[in-house]
Amino acid sequence: MTLPLQEEEPNSTLPNIPERSLRSLLTDEDLDGLIAFFDLLSASESLRAVTQLSAKERDHLITILPSEIAAELVEEAPNEVAVDLVERLEADKAAEIMDTLGSDLQADVIGEMDQEEAEAILAEMTSEHAQDVRRLAAYDDDTAGGLMIAEVFTFRQSDSISQVLLQLASEEEEDERLRGQHPYVIDEDNKPIGVVSLRSLITSRRSASLSSIMVPAVTVLVSTPLDDLVDLFDKHSFLGLPVVEADGSLAGVVSRSAVEEALHERSEMQSLKRQGIVGDELRSMPLLLRSRRRLSWLSANIVLNIIAASVISAYEETLAAVIAIAIFLPMVSDMSGCSGNQAVGVSMRELTLGLVTSRDVFRVWLKEASIGIVNGIVLGLLIGMVAWIWKGNAYLGLVIGLALAINTVIAVSIGGIVPILLKRFGQDPAVASGPLLTTVTDMAGFFLVLSLAAFFMPQLLGA
Amino acid sequence: MTLPLQEEEPNSTLPNIPERSLRSLLTDEDLDGLIAFFDLLSASESLRAVTQLSAKERDHLITILPSEIAAELVEEAPNEVAVDLVERLEADKAAEIMDTLGSDLQADVIGEMDQEEAEAILAEMTSEHAQDVRRLAAYDDDTAGGLMIAEVFTFRQSDSISQVLLQLASEEEEDERLRGQHPYVIDEDNKPIGVVSLRSLITSRRSASLSSIMVPAVTVLVSTPLDDLVDLFDKHSFLGLPVVEADGSLAGVVSRSAVEEALHERSEMQSLKRQGIVGDELRSMPLLLRSRRRLSWLSANIVLNIIAASVISAYEETLAAVIAIAIFLPMVSDMSGCSGNQAVGVSMRELTLGLVTSRDVFRVWLKEASIGIVNGIVLGLLIGMVAWIWKGNAYLGLVIGLALAINTVIAVSIGGIVPILLKRFGQDPAVASGPLLTTVTDMAGFFLVLSLAAFFMPQLLGA
Structure with missing residues (x-):
């Protein structure tokens, strides 16, 4: 072992090996070349090079690589990619690679496979390992059983x-x-x-x-x-x-x-x-799988958007009378959505750190409402002045500014307490907080702007 | 050492001690009671109880607590809270607590303090520790120097x-x-x-x-x-x-x-x-500090929103003619914003895992554009049909659906490559990707809906 890092510039990277060379080494089945190739690269660089191959090339590569090198790639990969690397191999080759992994990783990879593939590989593994894997794969991921290794001293x-x-x-x-x-x-x-x-x-x-x-x-x-x-x-x-x-x-x-x-x-x-990316998406996965996963979240979003938009629909007459309102509708709902998301972010962090529990709902609401009043006044004044100057109508400024101020208080109150309430009722706050918040802030924002506009209609038209 | 966790139910929590009791122990200066209180609670529960005290009570508590218990609280706390716990103490008490911490934590806490307070505490610390801290505090946080401890074997x-x-x-x-x-x-x-x-x-x-x-x-x-x-x-x-x-x-x-x-x-x-929460905000911090920090991000957002809204402003005549368009404007920009954010999320993850680098911009764009075409068609069809059925106007459906389909492709393309480009040019992709993406998708969404509406105006009005 020499002192490589002491000699180098701290930011110097490894020699820049183009992906083409991995592909050509693979086509030539140049085993020594492939071994040298992976030897030169860090684990994450190696994995990056491999994920850029086609599925067919990847299978070919893993099949001809020595099991220890293949196992290093599987070890470095996120679970979904690890499964992808192993599952289409012949069962005996897959078992050979699996046998060199730690029991925790064996269980993670086998646990993500189809029953049938998993059984085929387990049948070829050392019986002792296979037994451990069956046992470990049965535990939930985020428990001591799911995280432990079976090898004990x-x-x-x-x-x-x-x-x-x-x-x-x-x-x-x-x-x-x-x-x-x-x-x-x-x-x-x-x-x-x-x-x-x-x-x-x-x-x-x-x-x-x-x-x-x-x-x-x-x-x-x-x-x-x-x-x-x-x-x-x-x-x-x-x-x-x-x-x-x-x-x-x-x-x-x-x-x-x-x-x-x-x-x-x-x-x-x-x-x-929180962005609707569920289940470890990576770009090396098949297009339609990724597309379907993203759509499942987005289409739920359509429904929420329609609910919010129906508020606008109820006020079409008001809008037709003061068309300038349409310019500020998205602005009010977007700005308060951002404010609410900040509150969600802080609550999620405090939940993770264990600094808030479900007993703190009222305290959190009080803290967020105070910040909402301060920020609502500041933002309402800013955007109200913009509207006034832009359209030369003071009442338009009043309507937009007041709506944003009130909606900011609503948004941070909901953003602060929704993650805590969701967690109390056993829901995952990371998934549901965002869409819930956005729908409420959109509806409230549209409603506030349009009903204030309806109220001040004579002044809006008269100015 | 006994076997406490083996005996208990796995989900059983510690005795539920109300915060009032900490407050009353503190008022009575019941030192034995306080020591017993913190002995019963886990580190994070202890910290939670302490952060719910007022700043004055907190200072009083830390002053009377034995240094080792105070040091445990400081050790568990995020840096910003740790500083808050120590900085208003008398320098000698603060130094006593600091002396029991590891050098890495000492440097983190001292590094966040005002120069003057830091010097006062350093002057009271063991000279050997103080020297280490001065040295460690000079290194950047996310480097080996910033992460190391000075104590070496x-x-x-x-x-x-x-x-x-x-x-x-x-x-x-x-x-x-x-x-x-x-x-x-x-x-x-x-x-x-x-x-x-x-x-x-x-x-x-x-x-x-x-x-x-x-x-x-x-x-x-x-x-x-x-x-x-x-x-x-x-x-x-x-x-x-x-x-x-x-x-x-x-x-x-x-x-x-x-x-x-x-x-x-x-x-x-x-x-x-990504939500504009910069610098470890916790609800125990002063209202105006939290408010100012959140506003600094929100007010930059106002400018971006105004730029996007100016697109609507340019089409007021089109809007006045077909007021129903206003209902769908926020929907199109919001839906494509969500799609774009999914692409940002995947790119951020792949950047963290080292699976993409700046050399992969074209590959990422190709992958995202394909998903954008699939999802754009699906979402465009869905929302187009909603518009058609809702307003009984097929051309309205065409305008909205087509705009959403095209804007989805734009949003995922930008969302996928922007984090990678920002990173290449030395910017922090976490901060800038979101606002950049939202502004572009808003502008493009408004532009697409309104210019398509202007183009199909005769059909929209005739139907």
Whole structure:
């Protein structure tokens, strides 16, 4: 191992290898060239190059690549892409690649496949691995069971320290996955009864038995949800926690980094869901699948838009009389929609940080309403003056400004509390908050502008 | 340590302690009660309780709490809240709390304070800590220098294995922070020349010198950006990497978990920035600060909205002739805005995953345009039929449907490539993509509907 990064400019990137060269290496079936190609690139660069191949080329590539390199690509890929890389391969080749992955990733990939493909691959995998995968794939994604790995570093009470040290020092590939785990002590029923600290391992006599130095282990149930795991790892400095079944038997170990990664992924998914991107869309997926997924959200949006637009429809006479109002209708609904979305964003963040709960609805509403009054007055004055100057009609300015001011208060109030209420009633606030908010702010905005215009009609026409 | 979580129901929460009780404990200055209160709550629950106190109560609480408990609150808090907890304290109390934090957190908190307050606190801190903080606070947040801790587990070549083991087994508070680090070997110029694996530490003679078992260390520069660190930790299984100054001397260690946390934070910030929430807004901050921050984004939005609305203004005659058009104007611009935002979301995700770079603009455009054509046709047909049936005018349906179809293609094309282009030109795609996209889709939507309406005017009026 040399010191590559110290010698380079911090921003220097790897040699810029065009995708064409991967394609030509593949056409020539130049295996050494392909190995050298992936050796040069970082994991994410490698994956990027592979996702730009056609599905057929990708299958060909994975089939001829050595399993370890293929496994590295699968490891780097988001789950959906990982499945795509493996599922069309012959079952034995797929099983060969799967066998080299960690049990958590095996379960994630197998869990996303069709039943039939999954069974074909499991049949070809090492029976021990296949058994672990079946077990792990049954747990929910965002629980300790779904996040743990099945490989655990276990010993008996009667084992000695030197036995642990011997296995710590082992060069076996399988043992690699145990790195960073503490040695756990289990009883004859496979129940974890203790954990051994590195410190006591190093400072005690090598012939001492583990029972003399172990301390009781903190364990979590397979059903423990992600949020509780985050709290636990926040509170303690453990690198991993043993996970137990309902009967207390050891099922696996959930690591701090698996929990952090799941948290990161969830927050990314939430931000995408708010735009109606559900289920890890990547551009390497088939067009019609992506199109259908996006449409399912957009077409629900049409209905909401029609409901909001029906408010305008009810006031066609007012509009016909003062056509200038039409210019400001979208502006009022859009501006207050933005204000409301800011409140949604802050609530989502505070929910994630655990700073608000459903008990705080009133407090949040009070805070948001105050900000809505301040910002509503400022924005209402600004846009009211624009309308006045633009159309030379003070009453038009009054109508538009007043409507925006009131609608801003409505929008931030709803934006602030809707995510909290949705969460209380077991709905996903990331998906539903946005469309709900937009519909209400559009309807209220149109209604306020048009009914104020109807009220001030004589002045609007007289000026 | 007992087995608390194994005994409880997985979803059982901690005893529901009302905030009033914290307030009354505080009024009574019941120190034992306060300590018991925070002992019962998880870190995030504690923080939530504290953020609901008034600023004055908060200062009082932090002043009377033992420094270790206060430090736990500061550690759990987002940076902005951490500063708020510390900055109004007497300098000596603040310094006492700061001294118990890790150097990375010390630097983050001090870095956010006013110069004057920071200096007052630094003057009261242990001089060694103060020196580290001054050094760390100078680095950019999202670089190895900004993410590293200054506490490093260093040895000389001539040191023996037993000296390392002795320090590993030390119970000193300061040494706690070194847990999970590998022992690094430095030369007389403080340059890292090697790293010692746990395996060789355990399996070699205790009298052996480190020079006989160390391997060369992979190092990163203080200026190495977060993205490169993510790649490195992806590629290797290191728990930490030594960070060096430009001259090669050891500056600190950046840990895998610090990098993962920074990545998580960045993706959350990006999702908030897209709604114009800049700078970690929390509802515990002062109203006018929050209001000003939100307004700064909203008022830029007014200008963009006026530009878009001026398109409507240019077609007032067309609108006056066919007033029903006004109903569909916001619908067309809103629907295509949503489609465009989906494309922005996918591009942001692919940028984060490293699956697209600025070289892929054309490929991304092609992929998005295809989805735009499919979805444009579907949505255009849907909304065209709605318009036709609603207003009984087939030409109205044609105008609205055609406008939405074309505008959907425009919106997804722009939404897909704008984040990539912004990133290429060194702008933050999270902040600018949304407003840019909305303005263009609004303008194009209004223009398409109104100019198509002007073109089909005879048919629209004749039907």
